[in-house]
Amino acid sequence: MEAQFNDNPPSTTSTLEERNRTFRRIVFRLIPFLTLVWFLAWIDRVNIGFAKLTMMDDLQWTEVVYGAGAGIFFIGYFFFEVPSNLLLQKIGAPKTIMRIAMGWGIVSILMAFVREEWQFYVLRFLLGAFEAGLQPGVILFLTFWLPAHRRGKAMAIFMSASAMSLMIGSPLAGFVMDTFNGSLDLAGWQWLFIIEGIPSVVVGICAVFILTNKPINAKWLSSTEKEHVVYELAVENTTLGNRDHNFWASLRKPSTWILILTFFCIVAGNATLTFYGPSLVKAVGITDIAALGWVMSGIYACGWIGMVGNGWLSDRNRESRWHTAFAAGLGASGLVLAAIFLTQGSAIGVIFSLALSAAGTMGAIPVFWNLPARYMSGTALVAGLAVINSIANLAGYFAPQVLGGIKASTGDYTGGLYLIAVVEFLAVGLVLFFIKKQQRVIPEAPKDEELAGLR
Template sequence: MATETTSASLTGVSDDQRRDAVYRAIKWRILPLLVVSYVVAFVDRSNIGFAKLEFAGQLGFSDAVFGLGASLFYLGYVLFEVPSNLMLHKVGARKTFLRIMLPWGLVSAAAAFMLAPSHFYVLRFLLGVFEAGFFPGVLLYLSYWIPSARRAGVMAIFLSAMAISGIVGGPLSGGIMHVSDGLWGLHGWQWLFLVEGLPACVLGVVVFCVLSDRPESARWLRPEDRRLVAGDLERDRPTGAKVPHSYGAALRSRRFWGLAALGFGIMTSTSGLFLWLPTILKGAGDLSVGQVGLVSAVPFVAAVIVQYLNARHSDRTQERRLHAGVFALAGAAGWLLLPLVAQHTWLALAVLTLIAVGTMGAMGPFWSMPAALLAGTAAAGGIATITAFAGIGNLITPAVTGWLSSTTGTQVYNQLLYGAVLGLGALLMFVLVRPARR
């Protein structure tokens, strides 16, 4: 195997070269599978934005119904994130990810057969219940393998799955709906849920078979490489009286709440971008569903490039706070500018690209911060609570924005709300999280 060859060829090289080779082997082993899995996860949770272009009219769903259903995903998500991450800390990632991915794939596919708002509400809630724990679980899992000095770049690679899902998800969703409409008596949006939902079941089995729970159980690493990683992670463990080691201590930390505020803003903005981007582009000009799918990839292509470059610079400088906060403020500015250009297709696309770049550019540095500021059970529960807190924003804002859109007949207030939430989250993080001293 390539990993074994890399590991076996380290004789006679410097410690730094050996260390780089070991972590390169680890990244090649675990990251591609995690990225693909999260691409599927994000496509499955956000493809309703495209499906809505057809099923809303066919099933008689208003924007308020759509917004409430989108919110209920996050109700299930919020309720089960923390228990799932605490369980992962005890039973391991392989069993946890298998338990998450099999039912989420089945529920996502089952949305093809909904007929009434009640079906939509139940299925979205269950999708949130079953998917809960995957994202915070991966963040915790990566902290078992990668020391904090190398983590922002790794986080950015994993989180690029969001942007990748936007790049491939839009054209894929638009293409499926266009090509399959009427096939075997099913609408295009029904095929969309079936084709994009079931791969998660297969991936769950692959993850269980391929991944190792921790470095010490990874037989594909040499014993001396496992010891190297264990030593690095032990030295990297947060220490000091101010570092929370228990879940209760984390909840009493101002740094924790500063991170929660920015997490709330980032994930709310991300949700808004995926949920409303197709509707915004469709309303900005005379584009077909297929054209909307293709054009919608543009903001995410830019985002995945900038996301990686910002995270690499954050790793080189070992600075996280500014790399996360400044990009989040740029995304907030994009949301606030969007109402001014929403009727012009290409200007709207440019501002949507700013939103995507700002929101996703902040993610790598941001999501490397919790594990560096928390330790032990505080890290497991704290990371999950930060993502759960972010989920509360996603629980509230889709329902609110759906109601606003239905009531006012305009998207303007939605966009201003997303900008305010993201901007306020960044400002609170700057106030509550002081610059790290290394």
């Protein structure tokens, strides 16, 4: 359920417009920096897709080695996601984000110096271990500041950084690899890891100076503005009613596993686009790295439009279930079309299909994250977000393995694309048949003790 608010709620003299101004201020303060952090995280996570184009030949590695290394990132994610989110609850978001960003930035720089397969695997694992907790941590952090009906657009902007990183990072990767190749006796792919790792370390240091953990600690908010946040969060708690507060109790419920499986299916499609998009475009004849970078930029621009657009529509309609299902269906359809056009050798067809898949798959992600709060809150939500993200992101391990293995055995990517498309279509059925519908109600005013609990 998502709360709807009267212009003059009985427990406060504030108007809707006054509260809107408060929340706009909060969004403008927090979201740009969080978006930058997520942008850099994705740059350092997926630049391996471009480095692969020359790195594999330089090191004499196979598709199987690449698939295993690309995917093992998510094993690190799996083991450290929940501890990271629990630590965030204790030490706060600013220190957590500092630790995460500095850690993965240093590991990314070290990736430039791998020579052995085991080094590749270890560093990719560590990259996942450091980044673990960032996305669910930010989602949890935003629940301290924004009620659900205001989080959709904010999370869409934040999460669209993944598409922006691909959109901007693709031509940037091509430029860096072409321009710096051979400088100081380092290959272009080595410079890619070094140049893109340094900003993450810098941003990590800045986190403790820019972010504030909770509204009550925000010196940049007036007491009236803090009350606006307290009021709307209390109304949301009243509207949602009884939810699981105990993590282990929520983990025993089928709804939690439905959410995990749904996001697993969406992540499988997303991992296919991010780790194999450049290879798919190269397979239809676009071999110049700089040109390929611009093509991928256009494809991921469609992903960015899908994320922001679907988040905006979800907030406008106060609905998340259908917006998640439709977007996932669009993403899966794009993968089917990509497989068909790949067999025909149609570059235009493959590019169009990947753009369609990016718009749908990436568009489903921010809206999906409105769903878990319908089933859990408190400690259950803290750990639940991390568990959903960590287990579901194992799809990022299996999808590259599947595509790499099928490519190695059959000589093309079509079989793998069809298989991943089926997996993503499964997400549509899970959402429509098992996720409960939203109820639109005007809630009662929150009780005084509920307001006090949020102050």
